[in-house]
Amino acid sequence: MAESLGLKMGRANLEEFAATLADLARADGNVVAVTSDSRGSGKLGPFGQEFSGQLVEVGIAEQNLVGITAGLAAAGKRPFGVSPACFLTARSLEQIKNDVCYSDVPATLVGISAGVSYGALGSTHHSLHDFAALRAIHNISILAPADNFETRGAIHAAAASDKPMYVRLGKAATYSLHGSETKFEAGKSIPLRDGNDAVLIATGETVIHALLAAGQLARGGIACRVISMHTVKPLDVEAVVKAGRECRAVLTVEEHSIHGGLGEACAAALMQDGRNVAFRIIGIPDEETVTGSQADIFRHYGITMEGLSEAVTQLVRPA
Amino acid sequence: MTDYALALKAIQLRKKTLEAIFEAGAGHTGGGLSCIDILTVLYHRILHVSPENPSDPDRDRYVQSKGHSVEALYAVLADCGFFPESELKTIGRYRSHFVGHPTRHVPGIEMNTGALGHGLSIAAGMAIAGKMDRAPYRVFTLLGDGELAEGSNWEAAMAAGHYRLDNLTAIVDHNTLQITGRTRDVCSNEPLDEKFRAFGWAVVTVNGHDFAQLTAALSKPAEQGKPTCVIANTVKGKGVSFMEDVARWHHGAPSQTEFALALIELDAAEAVLEGNR
Numbered sequence: 001m002a003e004s005l006g007l008k009m010g011r012a013n014l015e016e017f018a019a020t021l022a023d024l025a026r027a028d029g030n031v032v033a034v035t036s037d038s039r040g041s042g043k044l045g046p047f048g049q050e051f052s053g054q055l056v057e058v059g060i061a062e063q064n065l066v067g068i069t070a071g072l073a074a075a076g077k078r079p080f081g082v083s084p085a086c087f088l089t090a091r092s093l094e095q096i097k098n099d100v101c102y103s104d105v106p107a108t109l110v111g112i113s114a115g116v117s118y119g120a121l122g123s124t125h126h127s128l129h130d131f132a133a134l135r136a137i138h139n140i141s142i143l144a145p146a147d148n149f150e151t152r153g154a155i156h157a158a159a160a161s162d163k164p165m166y167v168r169l170g171k172a173a174t175y176s177l178h179g180s181e182t183k184f185e186a187g188k189s190i191p192l193r194d195g196n197d198a199v200l201i202a203t204g205e206t207v208i209h210a211l212l213a214a215g216q217l218a219r220g221g222i223a224c225r226v227i228s229m230h231t232v233k234p235l236d237v238e239a240v241v242k243a244g245r246e247c248r249a250v251l252t253v254e255e256h257s258i259h260g261g262l263g264e265a266c267a268a269a270l271m272q273d274g275r276n277v278a279f280r281i282i283g284i285p286d287e288e289t290v291t292g293s294q295a296d297i298f299r300h301y302g303i304t305m306e307g308l309s310e311a312v313t314q315l316v317r318p319a
Numbered sequence: 320m321t322d323y324a325l326a327l328k329a330i331q332l333r334k335k336t337l338e339a340i341f342e343a344g345a346g347h348t349g350g351g352l353s354c355i356d357i358l359t360v361l362y363h364r365i366l367h368v369s370p371e372n373p374s375d376p377d378r379d380r381y382v383q384s385k386g387h388s389v390e391a392l393y394a395v396l397a398d399c400g401f402f403p404e405s406e407l408k409t410i411g412r413y414r415s416h417f418v419g420h421p422t423r424h425v426p427g428i429e430m431n432t433g434a435l436g437h438g439l440s441i442a443a444g445m446a447i448a449g450k451m452d453r454a455p456y457r458v459f460t461l462l463g464d465g466e467l468a469e470g471s472n473w474e475a476a477m478a479a480g481h482y483r484l485d486n487l488t489a490i491v492d493h494n495t496l497q498i499t500g501r502t503r504d505v506c507s508n509e510p511l512d513e514k515f516r517a518f519g520w521a522v523v524t525v526n527g528h529d530f531a532q533l534t535a536a537l538s539k540p541a542e543q544g545k546p547t548c549v550i551a552n553t554v555k556g557k558g559v560s561f562m563e564d565v566a567r568w569h570h571g572a573p574s575q576t577e578f579a580l581a582l583i584e585l586d587a588a589e590a591v592l593e594g595n596r
Contacts, residue, residue, distance in 0.1 A: 032451070056447055059481075064440045064474035071444020074430060076376060077451070079444075094434055095471075099441055103423060103431040 001212050001305060007175040013205075014112055014169050016148040018043040020155040021080060025051045031159065032056060032072055032079045036065040041171075042082045042112050062087045066095035066109065073105035078159055085111025085127035085168055086118070093133055100164045101139040107165075108158040114144070114168040115204065115255030116289065116297045123291075128284050130168060131232050132260025140164040141186060142232040144204035144254075147174045150230045153184025161186070170205040170255070172294060177207060177228065189236040195223030198312045199243040202253035203229045203262050205294075206303050210253050213308035220309075222316055232262050237269045244270040249278040249315035253303060258283040278315045282308065320363045323596060325530045328398070329359045330589045333558045334582060335394040335407070341578045343390075343411040346419070349555035349568035351391035353494040353527070354461060357551055358395045360533040361459060370400040373426055379456050380445045382430050384438020385463035385492060386420040387570070393417060393425070401427035436469025438462065439489055443479045446487035446546075458487045459537075465497030467508045473518070480519025485540040488547040489520075492527065494555035498569040515548040527551030559584055 002009075010016070025031040025047070034056045039045050048055045056072070058064050062083050069081035081088070088111045089096065100107045111130060118125035134142050143158075143165065145151040151169065158165040165186075177192060184190075192207070193214050200210035207228045214224040225247055227239055232254075244250055250270065252263035263281030270277060282302060290300045298304055302311060320328070332355050340346030362368070366379045383392055390410065397404040402425065409415035416424035420433025429445075432438050442460035449456050462472065479487055491511060499505050508514070512522045521541035525532040533551065541547040555569070556562030559581040562573075573581060 053451065056482075058474070058478050061474035061478070063436075063471040064443075064478055067437055067440020067471065067475060068444035068447065068478065070430070071382075071441040071446075072448045073444075074441065075380070075445040075448035075452075077448050095437060095440070098431060098434050099437055 002175045002208065005211065005215055007177065010148040010174050010176045012171050012173050013145055013148060013151040014043045014171050016151040017110065017155055017169055018047055020152045022047050022050060024155070024159050025054050028078065029054065030076060030078050032077045034058065034065055034069045034072065034079050034081045036060055036062050036083045038083045038112065041084060044082065062092040063095050066092040067099050069107045069109070070095070070099035070103060070105050073107040074103065078106060080108045080110055082110045082112060084125065085114035085130050086125050089127060089130035089133055096134070096140070097137050101137050104139060105164065106162045109166045111166060111168045113171045115170060116294050117171045119292055119294045119297045123289055126289055128257040128289065131254070131256050131262065134166055135233050135260060135265065140166055141234065142166050142168070143186060143230055144168040144232060145230050146204055146207035146228050147177045149176060149178045149182065150184060150228065154186065154230065157184070157186040168204060172205060174205060175208050177211065187231045187234050187236060189239045190228040190230065191225070192228055193224070193226040195225040196246050197223045198249040198251060198316050199225040199227060199247040200251050200253055200308060200312065201227045201229050201240065201243065201262065201266055203232055204255050206253040206255050209298065209304055209308055212305035213312065216305055216309045217312055222312060224312055229262060232265065235265045235269060240266050240269045241273045244273060244275040244277050249312065251280045251282060251311055251315065253308065254283045255303070256283050258285055280311060280315060282311060322530045325359055325363060326592055327589065328363065329356050330558070330585055330592065332359060332391070332394045332398060334585050336391045337573065337578060337581050339390045339394060339407045339410050340572050342408055344572050345411060346390045346572055347387040347570050348573065349496065349562060349565070350385060350388040350463065350492065350494065352557045352559065352562065353553040353555045354388050354492045355391045356528045356530065357461065357490055357492060357533060358391055360530055360537060362395050362399050364534050365537045366459070367456070368427065370427065373401070377454055377456050380429050380442070380458045382438045382442045382460045383421055383432055384460050385435070385466055386433035389419060389421050392421060396425070396427040435463070435466040436471040439472050439475035442487055442489070443475050443484060446479070446484040447482055449486050450482070450484065456486070459490065461490050461492055464491055464493045464495060464508070464511065465502050467491070467511065468506055476515060476518040476520065479546040483544045484546045485542070485544055488537065488540065488549060490549045490551055492553055493550050494553045496555045496564065496566045496569065498566065500566050511550055519545060520548045521545040522548045522550060524550045524552065527553035528557055558588065
């Protein structure tokens with residue numbers, strides 16, 4: 001289906017991250033990776049070999065990973081703390097809140113194999129809470145790139161920023177969604193398709209499914225806008241409100257709990273703009289998450305071309 | 320600064336710490352008094368820090384992991400000229416930067432601390448950065464013995480040993496009391512020296528109120544290729560008889576009478592010191 005839209009398969013965002021970090025490290029000796037036995041999962045094995053002096057391994061100790069990352073940042077380094085999102089944003093949440101955000105150091109935290117990337121490993125390894133947890137903490141941007149281009153953009157934005165940033169990456173290969181003319185700016189969403197019947201505001205690895213759904217809906221006469229909301233916080237409120245004013249229905253899509261994530265952020269933006277628009281949050285419901293591959297779980301919860309098409313249709317053309 | 324001058328300074332700083340807590344109506348009295356001799360030695364004999372150039376990349380770093388003893392740190396920093404002493408009157412007041420735990424809004428403070436078990440990791444990160452840069456600075460952190468129940472300390476201790484961070488010194492304000500009572504009764508974490516040694520540290524135990532011992536232990540790393548842990552045996556509430564070694568004084572401001580009595584004792588100690596000169 002993606003190929004029919006002219007999309008080409010890229011590599012995993014994790015791999016793009018590792019390559020981008022290597023480029024940054026080559027140019028700036030202060031760029032440092034901090035890992036918690038996560039070099040393999042973070043695709044940072046080659047990085048560690050090429051930049052052995054710019055990698056700090058702390059072992060399986062995520063609290064220390066974040067504390068050391070904060071200390072490195074305070075002492076003039078540009079550290080990227082890399083660990084599976086499930087552990088990084090739960091076990092070390094207090095270190096993120098205090099050592100990184102409250103102390104306001106230029107540290108980037110990279111949550112790898114996020115969402116249900118580790119779907120079959122069970123809920124211990126799912127991170128469906130990270131947007132919610134971090135959205136409620138002051139002074140950290142939250143980015144969830146949809147493809148390699150957005151990943152590279154997010155990592156460059158993190159390296160250039162003096163502020164804390166969280167970048168959430170999946171481990172599946174992703175389709176390239178953007179043309180060469182697209183510019184990446186943290187906090188500024190990217191429109192992927194125009195339309196005013198409905199809008200799908202999606203983030204991370206769900207964006208491709210929103211785009212495919214819009215293609216299918218177009219064949220049925222429904223013009224669906226698609227927005228890649230790569231930055232969950234600070235939210236591109238302008239784009240959300242504009243979509244809410246121009247479209248008959250707003251649907252949000254995320255690989256996250258339906259509580260506290262992109263959907264609720266968009267709902268708040270729309271409500272506060274006085275919009276009473278047909279609205280639906282699509283994500284992982286508040287239940288013991290089904291297990292299986294990421295694709296299985298997406299299918300189970302309707303985060304697929306078919307599922308999203310159906311959800312849009314229900315909102316736009318109620319039976 | 321001579322031992323005599325340091326001792327005098329420490330008594331004056333005890334008074335300023337108590338005054339700050341009394342004025343604020345709240346604060347961590349016992350732990351402040353137990354660590355003030357350590358802070359006095361650090362800021363007057365050890366740390367290369369200066370209020371004129373507080374962001375010098377080569378400055379020594381001090382991270383107060385036991386952040387609740389912040390009033391003592393404020394008193395020391397004011398005395399060193401990082402900010403006017405009058406600002407201590409704003410502790411705990413609406414919109415004051417002088418909150419009940421350290422923040423970087425206050426000149427001279429490196430990191431925001433106060434949740435326990437964070438400072439050692441941060442200090443280790445700074446020490447690793449120093450090693451990477453081959454920088455001359457040393458990194459110090461002050462831990463409470465009760466605080467060492469936080470498991471994150473031991474993650475940091477392990478990494479510091481692994482990376483042979485001899486530019487890192489952790490001082491344990493070993494006053495043996497926490498808010499509930501004796502640390503060994505609450506949940507014993509002794510023997511601390513053996514634990515740190517097992518994690519690859521060089522350990523020195525000193526009387527935490529003895530300026531000469533503290534100076535010797537803090538002047539240089541105890542052993543090349545190892546982080547140093549200085550276990551400073553202290554008395555919570557040190558210097559005020561009715562506060563000494565009493566868990567109740569972990570947190571809480573003295574009453575008007577208690578404050579007056581404390582000042583009488585400290586004035587007397589100052590007079591004795593001057594008389595013995």
